[in-house]
Amino acid sequence: MPMTALDIFKLLPKKNCGECGVPTCLAFAMMLANKQAELTKCPYVSPDVVEQLESSASPPMRTVKVGDIEIGGETELFRHEKKFFNQTAYALIIEDDLDDQSIVERAKKLDAMKYERIGIVSGVDLIGVKAKGDAQRFSDAVTLVNDNSGLPLVLMSEDPEVVESGLKVVSKSKPLIYAGSTNNCASMAKLAKEYACPLALYADDIDELVSLSEVAKSEGIEDIVLDLNLGAKPLRQTLEWLTILRRLSVKKLFRPLGFPVMINLDNGADVETQAIRAAIGTLKYTSLIIFKDLDPARLYPLTTLRTNIYTDPQALIQVNPGLYEIGKPNRNSPVIVTSNFSLTYFTVASDIEASKVPAHLLVVDTEGLSVMTAFAADKFTPEKIAETLTEYKVADKVDHRKLIIPGMIAMLKMKLEELTGWEVIVGVKDSSALPKYLKELSNG
Numbered sequence: 082m083p084m085t086a087l088d089i090f091k092l093l094p095k096k097n098c099g100e101c102g103v104p105t106c107l108a109f110a111m112m113l114a115n116k117q118a119e120l121t122k123c124p125y126v127s128p129d130v131v132e133q134l135e136s137s138a139s140p141p142m143r144t145v146k147v148g149d150i151e152i153g154g155e156t157e158l159f160r161h162e163k164k165f166f167n168q169t170a171y172a173l174i175i176e177d178d179l180d181d182q183s184i185v186e187r188a189k190k191l192d193a194m195k196y197e198r199i200g201i202v203s204g205v206d207l208i209g210v211k212a213k214g215d216a217q218r219f220s221d222a223v224t225l226v227n228d229n230s231g232l233p234l235v236l237m238s239e240d241p242e243v244v245e246s247g248l249k250v251v252s253k254s255k256p257l258i259y260a261g262s263t264n265n266c267a268s269m270a271k272l273a274k275e276y277a278c279p280l281a282l283y284a285d286d287i288d289e290l291v292s293l294s295e296v297a298k299s300e301g302i303e304d305i306v307l308d309l310n311l312g313a314k315p316l317r318q319t320l321e322w323l324t325i326l327r328r329l330s331v332k333k334l335f336r337p338l339g340f341p342v343m344i345n346l347d348n349g350a351d352v353e354t355q356a357i358r359a360a361i362g363t364l365k366y367t368s369l370i371i372f373k374d375l376d377p378a379r380l381y382p383l384t385t386l387r388t389n390i391y392t393d394p395q396a397l398i399q400v401n402p403g404l405y406e407i408g409k410p411n412r413n414s415p416v417i418v419t420s421n422f423s424l425t426y427f428t429v430a431s432d433i434e435a436s437k438v439p440a441h442l443l444v445v446d447t448e449g450l451s452v453m454t455a456f457a458a459d460k461f462t463p464e465k466i467a468e469t470l471t472e473y474k475v476a477d478k479v480d481h482r483k484l485i486i487p488g489m490i491a492m493l494k495m496k497l498e499e500l501t502g503w504e505v506i507v508g509v510k511d512s513s514a515l516p517k518y519l520k521e522l523s524n525g
């Protein structure tokens with residue numbers, strides 16, 4: 082039976098010194114009970130208490146840092162139960178048998194593979210440098226990639242000597258060592274310890290993976306990533322194993338598997354199913370996916386899927402209220418009102434851009450709700466719009482007194498005119514009609 086916050090509190094030192102990052106031992110006990118903190122953050126817990134608390138008070142899945150990217154640290158099977166914390170990271174491979182110029186070009190290209198959607202920038206997160214030759218070539222390739230990209234690295238080789246040649250170049254930026262297997266686990270673990278870098282463990286079956294994890298832990302390695310060779314298994318089996326691994330870590334608290342899980346699609350996955358495998362991995366519990374290569378046109382929907390899965394379902398995505406300039410509006414440009422729900426804002430803003438008619442976009446604080454939801458919840462009222470108009474001094478920015486409101490809230494027109502003295506124009510019901518509407522408006 083898991084310990085309650087009060088049970089844990091009784092065992093803590095009760096100094097209330099705040100060194101664990103929260104002001105009191107009780108607050109720390111609550112975080113431990115919720116698996117949101119690690120016991121090691123308190124330097125004063127005695128070893129016997131550590132032993133007593135370890136199984137019930139440490140997070141079910143360790144958060145592992147590769148460069149500046151955090152993976153793992155998940156506590157739930159289903160996103161709606163709380164949220165997922167660290168989104169699936171995507172890595173693309175550069176092989177070291179390319180010539181130097183090609184390595185430089187590819188590193189720069191991967192670094193620049195980024196997209197912006199509803200204000201969130203997404204793209205490739207890491208580069209896997211894969212050894213095909215000797216230690217010297219690997220070290221040269223790692224240097225070239227590191228000099229031409231700001232992305233964290235995965236050092237991919239089965240040979241500890243080759244991996245070490247890369248670690249000598251980039252260990253400070255904490256690359257992931259890929260991978261320790263039955264053939265080399267002890268040597269790879271030694272390197273991970275010496276260079277203080279995370280270690281991926283690779284096995285084809287679960288018992289083997291558990292023993293590798295135990296070996297690595299006995300060598301003092303805490304930052305582990307698990308690869309059960311799911312990149313090459315039939316899709317159904319992949320999904321089943323991903324679910325089993327997540328259940329064993331977060332529900333059964335099975336410590337040898339309490340680490341983030343990865344899929345390497347360079348391990349035999351055929352190109353046709355890569356995107357499907359990556360989508361399954363993103364939906365179900367994979368913290369890191371390595372691609373041999375990936376068409377940017379496939380990366381875009383994957384990153385969109387990822388954003389959807391890893392957005393906190395309890396926090397509405399919103400933009401700051403205010404007066405935004407879309408294009409280069411002047412004193413005669415239209416003023417358009419909308420809500421501060423991110424998706425609404427970015428949709429309206431891009432439809433205005435598409436019209437090529439510069440405009441002022443007045444974003445009202447609707448607490449992150451969309452136009453109709455906010456209206457129904459009494460958060461998009463004439464009073465609120467009038468206050469926003471005054472707060473952001475819109476009258477000082479334009480010579481006219483015309484306000485375009487969304488067609489869906491046409492019923493606010495009269496009251497809003499009364500409150501503001503502005504002429505209120507009922508605009509389009511759907512933002513997709515804005516380009517045509519604005520063009521016609523500007524043509525008089």
Ligand code: SF4
Pocket residue numbers: 093094095096097098099100101102103104105106109122123124125126
């Ligand atoms: Fe209490 Fe330890 Fe946190 Fe200090 S560091 S407040 S003793 S739990």
